Amino acid sequence: MKNEESLINVLLVEDEETLALIIKDTLEGQGFFIRLAKEGEEGLRQFFEEKPDVLVADVMMPRMDGFEMVRRIRRQDKQTPVLFLTARSATNDVVEGFELGGNDYLKKPFGMQELIVRIKALLGRASRYPASENQPSATEFEIGRYHFNATTQRLSYLGSETELSHRESEILRHLCENRNEVTPMQDILIDLWGDDTFFNQRSLHVFITKLRHKLSRDERIRIVNVRGIGYKLISG
Helix, strand or coil: CHHHHHCCEEECCCCCCHHHHHHHHHCCCCCEEEECCCCCCHHHHHHHHHHHCCEECCCCCCCCCCHHHHHHHCCCCCCEEEEEEECCCCCCHHHHHHHHCCCEECCCCCCCCHCCCCCCCHHHHHHHCCCCCCCCCCCEEECCCCECCCCEEEEEEEEEEECCHHHHHHHHHHHHHHCEEEEEEEHHHHHHHHCCHHHHHHHHHHHHHHHHHHCCCCCCCEEEEEEEEEEEEEEE
């Protein structure tokens, strides 16, 4: 039997006890170690105590829902992958989850194999670009008159600060790293959403529109849509 350290450590926050136990039993037979929490406050406490490899969280829960729990987590931890489980399918609900820092979502009811594949995909993306002392990842960027800090998710303009959502910050970081060059839409979608479906393309466009608005005080800055290929950040 594998020891706990060699398993994928998952914190599952789900108030439907039967579903939670089914997920736990299934995943523990597939190389996972599962900790359970029944609602958001308990999930928040366990997250910071246990430091899981990935968080799987239901959206609709009593006392503190999954969105509020992840909002609080992202104030301190912006790296641990988050997968939302939801019975809600409205575009606004899904976009809100991504804005708060979710990395993927799975609509109920779902197959256990799909859940396993999505968790492993999230972990693969999280470790795709390991930190290196020789190749440090840039976290601060000057964009025209703006200063962008990707770590704090803050965009500053002449002393005035705006806090970006996790998803807005990650998209802007991609654009900054490829400034004045086309950033392929597929690269952003695969890295942040996990696939390049039409629905996710629409979600990306929503975030691009929000970023254009937040960068609009400097008329030299443009985010250009290169049709069928991707986006280009031009900062004069």
